[in-house]
Amino acid sequence: MKAYYHMIKRWDIIIIVLLVLISFLPFAIFSYQQTGLAKEGSELVAIITVDNEVIKEINLTGHEGTDIHEIVLDDGDYNTIEVKNEQIRVKAANCPDQVDVLTGFVSKPGQTIICLPHRLVVEIQTKSGETEEDIIVSS
Amino acid sequence: MMTKNQRLVYIALLASQAVVISLLERAIPFPFAFAPGAKLGLANIITCMALYTLSTKDAIKVVIIRLILAALLGGTISTFLYSASGAALSFIGMLLVKKLGPSRVSIIGVSTTGAVLHNVGQLCIASWIAQTWTVLLYLPVLSFIGILSGVAIGIVANYLLSHVEKLHYYRDLQELNQI
Incomplete structure (x- = not known):
C-alpha cells in the first residue's frame, strides 16, 4: 500500500x-x-426536437397517467417516448447505442435525453407562467 | 539513442496496441448502468506511454494513427468526430500538465487530466450537434468515472513505464556490447 x-x-x-x-x-x-426563472406558477415543459426543429411540446406539470408519443423519422428510425405522471423517458428506440433508453426518466428542469444517431433531443425547460409578462411594465 | 527504424517500429507498435485496446473495450458490454455513454478509456494507457517515452511530435503521430485506424475498424463518422475532439483536447491537457515537471506531477495526474478532458471534448461536440449546452450538465457523472479510471490507468502506466525504461536500458547495453 x-x-x-x-x-x-x-x-x-x-x-x-x-x-x-x-x-x-x-x-x-x-x-x-x-x-x-424558477418562480411560483412556472411550468415544466418537455420539448422534443429533431434536427433542431421542435416536433412536440409536452406539458409535464400536472400531467397524470401515461401517454405514449411515437416519433418516427423519415428513414424509418423511431423513438417511443413515454410520459408518466410528471416524468418523461424514451421507452424504446432503434438506435444502435440505446443511450437514450438507458437514461431513464427525467423530470427536473435542464435535464436532457439525447439520441445522437437520430439527432433527437428531449429537453425539460421551465416555462414561466403568464403572470411574469406583467412585470415588464416597471419602466 | 533510438535509431530511426527502432523509433518507427515503436510508434507502429504503440499505435497498433492502442487500436486493439480500443476495439477490445468496445466489445466489453457497458459496465455502468447509471451512466450511459461512459467508457473506461483504456487506450489512454498508450497515450501516457507515448507521452513519456517519445517526443511530442511522435506522440501526436501515435494518437492520430490510433484515431484513424479505430474509426476505420468499426466506427462511424460521428464516433470519429467525438473521439477526435476528445483525444485532441485530452492530449493538449496532458501535455500541459506534464510540462509541470516530473518533480511536481506524476503520471497519475497526467492520465486523470486526459480522462476528464476526453469527456469534456466529447460533450462539447455533443452539445454542438444537439445545439443545447445543457448536455454539459452530464459532465459530473462522466468525470467521476473518468477520475477513477484515470487514477487506475496512471498506476498501471507507472508500472509499465518503469519496465519499458529498463528494456530500453538493456537494449542500449546490448547494442554497445555488439559493437
Whole structure:
C-alpha cells in the first residue's frame, strides 16, 4: 500500500481537485441561471426536437397517467417516448447505442435525453407562467 | 539513442496496441448502468506511454494513427468526430500538465487530466450537434468515472513505464556490447 502513496505527488491531488471543480462548473452556472426563472406558477415543459426543429411540446406539470408519443423519422428510425405522471423517458428506440433508453426518466428542469444517431433531443425547460409578462411594465 | 527504424517500429507498435485496446473495450458490454455513454478509456494507457517515452511530435503521430485506424475498424463518422475532439483536447491537457515537471506531477495526474478532458471534448461536440449546452450538465457523472479510471490507468502506466525504461536500458547495453 505504501508504494501507491509514494507514486502520488502533491500536484496530482491539486489537479484532481481542480478537475472535480471544473466538472461541476456547468452545473453551478445552470442552477444560478435557473434560480431567476424558477418562480411560483412556472411550468415544466418537455420539448422534443429533431434536427433542431421542435416536433412536440409536452406539458409535464400536472400531467397524470401515461401517454405514449411515437416519433418516427423519415428513414424509418423511431423513438417511443413515454410520459408518466410528471416524468418523461424514451421507452424504446432503434438506435444502435440505446443511450437514450438507458437514461431513464427525467423530470427536473435542464435535464436532457439525447439520441445522437437520430439527432433527437428531449429537453425539460421551465416555462414561466403568464403572470411574469406583467412585470415588464416597471419602466 | 533510438535509431530511426527502432523509433518507427515503436510508434507502429504503440499505435497498433492502442487500436486493439480500443476495439477490445468496445466489445466489453457497458459496465455502468447509471451512466450511459461512459467508457473506461483504456487506450489512454498508450497515450501516457507515448507521452513519456517519445517526443511530442511522435506522440501526436501515435494518437492520430490510433484515431484513424479505430474509426476505420468499426466506427462511424460521428464516433470519429467525438473521439477526435476528445483525444485532441485530452492530449493538449496532458501535455500541459506534464510540462509541470516530473518533480511536481506524476503520471497519475497526467492520465486523470486526459480522462476528464476526453469527456469534456466529447460533450462539447455533443452539445454542438444537439445545439443545447445543457448536455454539459452530464459532465459530473462522466468525470467521476473518468477520475477513477484515470487514477487506475496512471498506476498501471507507472508500472509499465518503469519496465519499458529498463528494456530500453538493456537494449542500449546490448547494442554497445555488439559493437
